[in-house]
Amino acid sequence: MSRPLHRAVSGMRISGNSNDLLDSQMKDKTEKEDLERRNSSEQSFLSLGFLFRLLFPDTNSPSKIGIGENGFASDPLSSGNPRSRLKLALLFLKCSLALIVVFALAGSFWWTISFSTMSRSHIFHGYRRLQEQLVSDLWDIGELSLGSSRLKELDFCSPESENYVPCFNVSEKLDLGYSEGNEYDRHCENGPRKNCLVLPPLKYRVPLRWPTGRDVIWVANVKITAQEVLSSGSLTKRMMMLEEEQISFRSASLIFDGVEDYSHQIAEMIGLRNESNLIQSGIRTILDIGCGYGSFGAHLFSKQLLTMCIANYEPSGSQVQLTLERGLPAMIGSFTSKQLSYPSLSFDMLHCARCGIDWDQKDGILLIEVDRVLKPGGYFVWTSPLTNPQGFLRNKKNKKRWNFVCGFAANLCWELLSQQDETVVWKKTSKMSCYSSRKPGSVPSLCSKGQDVESPYYRPLQACIGGTHSRRWIPIEERTTWPSRANLNNNELALYGLHSEEFSEDSESWRKAVSNYWSLLSPVIFSDHPKRPGNEDPSPPYNMLRNVLDMNAHFGGFNSALLEAGKSVWVMNVVPTSGLNYLPLILDRGFVGVLHDWCEAFPTYPRTYDMVHAEGLLSLESGHRRRCTLLDIFTEIDRLLRPEGWIIIRDAAPLVESARTLTTRLKWDARVIEIDSNSDEKLLICQKPFFKKQAN
Numbered sequence: 001m002s003r004p005l006h007r008a009v010s011g012m013r014i015s016g017n018s019n020d021l022l023d024s025q026m027k028d029k030t031e032k033e034d035l036e037r038r039n040s041s042e043q044s045f046l047s048l049g050f051l052f053r054l055l056f057p058d059t060n061s062p063s064k065i066g067i068g069e070n071g072f073a074s075d076p077l078s079s080g081n082p083r084s085r086l087k088l089a090l091l092f093l094k095c096s097l098a099l100i101v102v103f104a105l106a107g108s109f110w111w112t113i114s115f116s117t118m119s120r121s122h123i124f125h126g127y128r129r130l131q132e133q134l135v136s137d138l139w140d141i142g143e144l145s146l147g148s149s150r151l152k153e154l155d156f157c158s159p160e161s162e163n164y165v166p167c168f169n170v171s172e173k174l175d176l177g178y179s180e181g182n183e184y185d186r187h188c189e190n191g192p193r194k195n196c197l198v199l200p201p202l203k204y205r206v207p208l209r210w211p212t213g214r215d216v217i218w219v220a221n222v223k224i225t226a227q228e229v230l231s232s233g234s235l236t237k238r239m240m241m242l243e244e245e246q247i248s249f250r251s252a253s254l255i256f257d258g259v260e261d262y263s264h265q266i267a268e269m270i271g272l273r274n275e276s277n278l279i280q281s282g283i284r285t286i287l288d289i290g291c292g293y294g295s296f297g298a299h300l301f302s303k304q305l306l307t308m309c310i311a312n313y314e315p316s317g318s319q320v321q322l323t324l325e326r327g328l329p330a331m332i333g334s335f336t337s338k339q340l341s342y343p344s345l346s347f348d349m350l351h352c353a354r355c356g357i358d359w360d361q362k363d364g365i366l367l368i369e370v371d372r373v374l375k376p377g378g379y380f381v382w383t384s385p386l387t388n389p390q391g392f393l394r395n396k397k398n399k400k401r402w403n404f405v406c407g408f409a410a411n412l413c414w415e416l417l418s419q420q421d422e423t424v425v426w427k428k429t430s431k432m433s434c435y436s437s438r439k440p441g442s443v444p445s446l447c448s449k450g451q452d453v454e455s456p457y458y459r460p461l462q463a464c465i466g467g468t469h470s471r472r473w474i475p476i477e478e479r480t481t482w483p484s485r486a487n488l489n490n491n492e493l494a495l496y497g498l499h500s501e502e503f504s505e506d507s508e509s510w511r512k513a514v515s516n517y518w519s520l521l522s523p524v525i526f527s528d529h530p531k532r533p534g535n536e537d538p539s540p541p542y543n544m545l546r547n548v549l550d551m552n553a554h555f556g557g558f559n560s561a562l563l564e565a566g567k568s569v570w571v572m573n574v575v576p577t578s579g580l581n582y583l584p585l586i587l588d589r590g591f592v593g594v595l596h597d598w599c600e601a602f603p604t605y606p607r608t609y610d611m612v613h614a615e616g617l618l619s620l621e622s623g624h625r626r627r628c629t630l631l632d633i634f635t636e637i638d639r640l641l642r643p644e645g646w647i648i649i650r651d652a653a654p655l656v657e658s659a660r661t662l663t664t665r666l667k668w669d670a671r672v673i674e675i676d677s678n679s680d681e682k683l684l685i686c687q688k689p690f691f692k693k694q695a696n
Contacts, residue, residue, distance in 0.1 A: 166601035168313035269418035282476030290355025294323030327546035332603040343454035344467035372466040377475035430475035510557035556586040599628035643690035
């Protein structure tokens with residue numbers, strides 16, 4: 001039989017032996033395609049176009065499409081002939097290669113994600129350390145970027161700065177148009193600072209040790225002249241004695257008993273036997289407005305009463321400066337237009353003895369501020385010629401002013417307890433129901449919850465009664481008396497969102513810290529009276545430390561531990577505005593303190609404190625957008641510290657090491673100390689030198 005005929009592309013007949021030729025051509029073609037495939041495979045990772053050629057082949061190429069009978073294109077997936085099978089294999093290989101490329105890319109992406117995920121746990125594990133190191137580096141970058149000249153020691157300030165307080169330049173405020181007392185307010189300007197070291201006066205001498213230094217100070221240490229002492233009020237002159245080099249405050253003398261008699265009178269007006277009973281009546285902390293030179297607080301200190309003096313900034317003859325030089329609590333504060341930087345319900349008593357404030361002015365808004373910081377059941381004591389009933393017969397204007405103050409005090413729910421000579425005592429209500437029992441439309445009204453905040457950092461004065469929304473509304477007679485007040489119970493701690501375990505742990509850690517601090521400092525502090533380990537601290541006058549500034553007070557644990565250890569110091573507990581506000585807790589414990597932003601100057605005169613302490617402050621400031629540098633903060637510390645004073649900084653090791661590099665610029669003697677082998681914190685202990693001569 002003859003073989004069937006096969007049609008070719010051209011329609012020509014192909015003889016029976018044409019299969020050999022076809023097989024040879026197909027073989028050559030297959031080898032050629034294999035070679036091309038291998039070459040293309042080698043370039044697949046170099047060209048993304050290869051992937052598209054695999055997935056979308058050129059269907060117009062006759063070499064890639066089989067031709068069937070009758071001239072029609074055969075099914076490339078057909079397995080009916082060797083050529084179709086070859087095409088199927090080639091297509092399979094192409095798809096496989098495409099999948100390999102896709103899986104390779106996907107695998108690379110998955111590996112990247114998994115690597116990031118695995119690393120994330122390590123990053124979070126050391127997040128705090130990395131953050132602190134980053135902040136430490138950033139703080140140094142600002143210094144290093146300006147060249148090696150910035151790494152030199154700081155220059156000394158001009159002699160005019162020896163008593164200067166930033167933010168309180170009265171002459172500049174007058175030039176800006178401030179008046180009616182506003183020129184004495186605090187006005188801080190943002191922007192870069194010119195950092196320099198404030199020198200003490202030429203004849204400055206280290207203050208006498210406590211308690212001698214409470215009653216005798218060096219004239220050269222404060223900015224006051226003999227004429228200013230002699231021209232002061234009669235009461236002040238009786239309390240001071242100017243000698244050639246010293247000012248003596250004779251309130252503790254047996255000859256002069258004016259302050260003791262005055263304190264005794266106040267106690268009797270409250271209904272107590274004497275001032276020794278004030279603490280049993282719930283009084284522990286007193287805000288003394290316009291305190292003179294602190295003699296009232298100095299006398300009450302012996303009765304375990306803590307008095308904070310506040311007064312306006314004064315270019316000379318400063319009440320605050322002299323009070324601090326005596327080793328007593330004081331700071332610059334003004335009632336003119338801003339709220340004091342204390343929370344509501346802060347003090348047990350407010351005292352004003354000829355403080356120079358006209359309480360009847362500005363529609364009574366100054367009395368509203370007194371009410372805000374006064375605890376329920378607390379006392380307002382005012383001594384002034386205006387309150388003398390005998391003067392009313394001679395001056396009708398004074399009688400009108402007095403009547404206004406009395407009427408306004410009644411609207412504040414104050415009870416007039418007693419009036420003797422020039423002294424009047426009011427008692428703030430202990431019951432909130434008093435406010436609702438007033439006549440409709442009575443002024444001042446109660447503050448709304450939005451107005452009644454416990455972080456009043458120099459806010460404008462409010463014309464409404466504050467503190468009524470606070471959970472801390474507890475009458476002073478219902479509070480635990482001092483010294484038990486320092487240890488709050490569970491119910492009291494709950495007011496601040498604390499648990500007793502957390503509070504106890506904090507207290508115990510500070511007991512250990514104080515013991516460690518004293519072990520480190522005692523060999524130097526008591527060098528003139530050797531102290532062996534385990535012995536009691538030397539008795540006065542060898543106690544160098546009288547006051548301490550705690551820059552980040554937390555719960556006031558450092559203050560409490562110092563008192564428990566028998567240290568005769570008082571602590572200014574500062575709560576930074578950048579952190580949690582535990583100042584209400586500190587004040588309720590019977591300590592003194594204030595809110596403050598450490599990117600601004602502290603409201604006090606130079607050479608104020610014997611020791612500055614900061615635990616965790618660098619870490620706290622690193623977590624916020626900074627408006628100042630670490631050098632700015634350290635320069636402010638130097639301004640506040642007395643010559644030969646001490647600095648203790650406790651923080652994360654990287655931040656402490658970074659801070660250590662700055663101490664040479666401030667000319668401090670510094671040393672870094674390991675706390676223990678398991679701690680990631682370190683101590684930086686520094687001492688400020690005493691430069692007795694000004695540099696040329």
